[in-house]
Amino acid sequence: MVNMSQHMERDYGLEKDDKISNSVIRRLPVYLRHVQTLRAAGIQTISSQQMGVQLDMNPAQIRKDFAYFGEFGRKGVGYDIEYLEHMLLQILHLDRQIGVALVGAGHLGIALSNYARFQSERITIMALFDNDPVKIGTHIGDLIVQDMKFLREQCHDRNIEMGIIAVPAAVAQDVCDRLVEGQVRVILNFAPTNLRVPKHVILRTTDFTTELQALAYYIAR
């Protein structure tokens, strides 16, 4: 029997062993994107009040979130945009490249690979795998679809730290095991199934059906 915090770590909260809650962590990329938009617009400083209005959030919440990581702002001046971006990138470990292995070259895999190419900050899909002989060897964007049998060694040899599972549920655990053997640290799973990982690996399952079903609750409100 494991306790709820472990379950939360796997599927909902990832809060185990961390003083800073996952809700805080999940807001950091939102701040990051906003700060980058401001910097691109030539803005140099911002107060938590202004940021609160722009992001539709409580300024006290923003100040509290930043305070977990140190003193970023100055009274009466606010936050220096460039410094704030620097700090957010550092906290999220986005101050260096993070390699991702994407498994599954179906419509979802292709959508994720297109999406990531244009949107993501320092997180790079370095390798794409599938077990379909028709797909293996084809190009998707800059990537060539590789045979799943190379998954483990590619992750290991190229120091890939993140895995994305975009395969049918029936083969997801096998893919997950290979990613773990390839020393991947963090896995984002899109297959609608519960996967098992060792304790040192962080797994998050994003389940489209569960998302829709939970939203259905709010329909009759």
Added chain:
Amino acid sequence: MVNMSQHMERDYGLEKDDKISNSVIRRLPVYLRHVQTLRAAGIQTISSQQMGVQLDMNPAQIRKDFAYFGEFGRKGVGYDIEYLEHMLLQILHLDRQIGVALVGAGHLGIALSNYARFQSERITIMALFDNDPVKIGTHIGDLIVQDMKFLREQCHDRNIEMGIIAVPAAVAQDVCDRLVEGQVRVILNFAPTNLRVPKHVILRTTDFTTELQALAYYIAR
């Protein structure tokens, strides 16, 4: 200035005006899926202890979650699987069909439409839209891609209650506005942008980049 609870409603928590937190609601589909698996296996009753082990969760959490909605179990007997499924479907409003309009017939839209066809419980994608003349009129599964200009009237006339946005960020607000005008109640947005909706509409944004960036935080742990 709006408060954090409103922001949470839009992007993270949907907790505004609800006594039952969104974390509870998001666990209900997980219970539902498990209960359906058990029923298919011919199992008739289950205790919260057993369910806790099977789902890797704390049994007290499970009992507490169910208790929000009434007395489902009996001391020493546990939960009747069939009754539990019935109640979960009712709570989630999945005891009737819910119509969905999916906007965007790119790779993501196709992936979502395939996924939903096989996985989803009483949530049916009834209409699929795109603005690309090449895609309009083509078949994707059982659906014909329709011109975006019919989005509003189709939602309204066919009593579609849910909308899914799978279009590029630049056109997402326009799509969102049309869904709202079509009287959709709940919107799931996959475009990486902040959308505005009136207060009576529930919006949840699922942002792949934000998800990956938040996970990067855990890499160096």
